[in-house]
Amino acid sequence: xxxxxxxxxxxxxxxxxxxxxxxxxxxxxxRMGLQDIDITSDNQLIDSVLTSLGINSGSSDDSESQCFxxxxxxxxAMDYKSSxxxxxxxxxxxxxxxxxxxxxxxxGHKETTIDLIDEKCISLCFTSLQTISRYFTSDKDLxxxxxxxxxxxxxxxxxxQNYETLNKLNAKKMTKTESKPQNDCLKIGVNExxxxxxxxxxxxxxxxxxxCCSDAAKTFxxxxxxxxxxxxxxxxxxxxxxxxxxxxxxxxxxxxNVNFKHMSTNSSLNPINSNLTFGQLRCxxxxxxxxxxxxxxxxGQIKLSFEINTLNKKLSDIETICNFKVENFQTSLLYAxxxxxxxxxxxxxxxxxxxxxxxxxxxxxKLFPEIN
Numbered sequence: 001x002x003x004x005x006x007x008x009x010x011x012x013x014x015x016x017x018x019x020x021x022x023x024x025x026x027x028x029x030x031r032m033g034l035q036d037i038d039i040t041s042d043n044q045l046i047d048s049v050l051t052s053l054g055i056n057s058g059s060s061d062d063s064e065s066q067c068f069x070x071x072x073x074x075x076x077a078m079d080y081k082s083s084x085x086x087x088x089x090x091x092x093x094x095x096x097x098x099x100x101x102x103x104x105x106x107x108g109h110k111e112t113t114i115d116l117i118d119e120k121c122i123s124l125c126f127t128s129l130q131t132i133s134r135y136f137t138s139d140k141d142l143x144x145x146x147x148x149x150x151x152x153x154x155x156x157x158x159x160x161q162n163y164e165t166l167n168k169l170n171a172k173k174m175t176k177t178e179s180k181p182q183n184d185c186l187k188i189g190v191n192e193x194x195x196x197x198x199x200x201x202x203x204x205x206x207x208x209x210x211x212c213c214s215d216a217a218k219t220f221x222x223x224x225x226x227x228x229x230x231x232x233x234x235x236x237x238x239x240x241x242x243x244x245x246x247x248x249x250x251x252x253x254x255x256x257n258v259n260f261k262h263m264s265t266n267s268s269l270n271p272i273n274s275n276l277t278f279g280q281l282r283c284x285x286x287x288x289x290x291x292x293x294x295x296x297x298x299x300g301q302i303k304l305s306f307e308i309n310t311l312n313k314k315l316s317d318i319e320t321i322c323n324f325k326v327e328n329f330q331t332s333l334l335y336a337x338x339x340x341x342x343x344x345x346x347x348x349x350x351x352x353x354x355x356x357x358x359x360x361x362x363x364x365x366k367l368f369p370e371i372n
Contacts, residue, residue: 002121003128004029005039005101009049012095016046025103032103037083039101045080049099052076053090075122075282087122091129098129126291241304243292274306281306 004025008018021039030036039045053076077086091098102125224242274281279292279302290304 002103002124003100004103006128006132007039007045007099009046009097009099010095011050011055011097014046014050017096029103034103035083035085037080037085039080048078048080049076049088049090049097052078052088053097089122089125089129091126091133093133096133098133100125100129236307236309238307239305241290242301243303244301274304276302276304278302279304 002025003022005022006018006020007016009015010017019040075087076090077084078088079085085101087102087104089100089102102121104121224240226238226240228238228240276290278297279290281304282289282291288306292302
């Protein structure tokens with residue numbers, strides 16, 4: 001469990017429907033030296049969350065909440081009482097916000113450019129929030145939430161329980177023994193990630209740059225990425241991105257990062273007329289961060305389209321690079337021999353022969369758009 005706090009807020013009622021503090025996780029945060037904050041289910045909590053989302057908490061008029069687009073705000077910073085909390089994870093479903101404050105070593109930092117994808121607690125918390133939100137798709141009663149958090153998360157503690165009983169914890173010392181490989185072969189099981197040994201044994205030879213073509217059916221990833229100048233008088237261009245994944249059955253976490261270089265540092269990249277079929281979109285400095293999530297739809301295809309102001313910059317002068325990352329995926333396209341292992345265009349140089357079962361490490365792709 002990686003959630004310190006979890007709460008559900010109704011946008012229509014402007015009230016907290018459910019609130020819970022996980023005492024054991026909170027104690028772990030204290031031992032890690034993280035920020036100690038006591039969050040309660042009061043009006044100040046609602047105001048802080050809605051203010052961070054850009055919603056006027058003083059009115060229940062839905063017309064004033066149109067500025068809120070949950071797909072653009074998966075991670076927010078929140079000022080609560082005298083503390084600055086970051087990151088706060090938010091998932092929205094049918095006017096209900098599912099919020100979580102994770103156990104993260106960067107809690108309280110005002111720096112929002114840190115790559116959260118490498119933090120395991122972020123992936124686990126997003127999965128927890130998405131799982132809880134699925135209970136509402138069947139229109140089940142809110143009592144299911146308490147059952148879910150108490151039965152499925154037994155290491156949490158209800159907010160009305162006596163925390164003094166948790167002061168004594170039983171811990172057993174463990175000794176770590178180093179074992180050397182019996183032979184010159186590095187074997188990696190299905191549930192083990194190569195990324196743990198990537199810095200020592202695996203070194204990428206080069207980055208991958210390629211266009212989608214007829215050979216895309218042989219790869220696990222194909223894409224179509226276009227930049228179209230649609231308003232010459234106002235310098236508005238449209239970005240269209242489509243991803244297709246094949247033969248992938250499991251994802252740990254995925255994202256798509258779109259960076260715009262050679263643009264003014266003061267430029268606003270707030271997308272206009274954005275439309276997502278899957279995932280969540282967040283604005284960053286000179287770029288956009290598309291959080292796809294832990295699972296793909298059955299069709300294997302997701303789309304993103306939006307418009308941005310290029311600020312008198314020609315499309316040909318803007319260097320646009322996309323980085324796609326998928327962790328812990330399984331595919332039948334993997335093969336290896338005693339010299340190297342490869343997945344289509346990606347090749348790694350290894351110091352030891354590698355025997356792969358079915359799981360590969362995280363991979364970064366650099367893609368370039370077609371400009372029309």
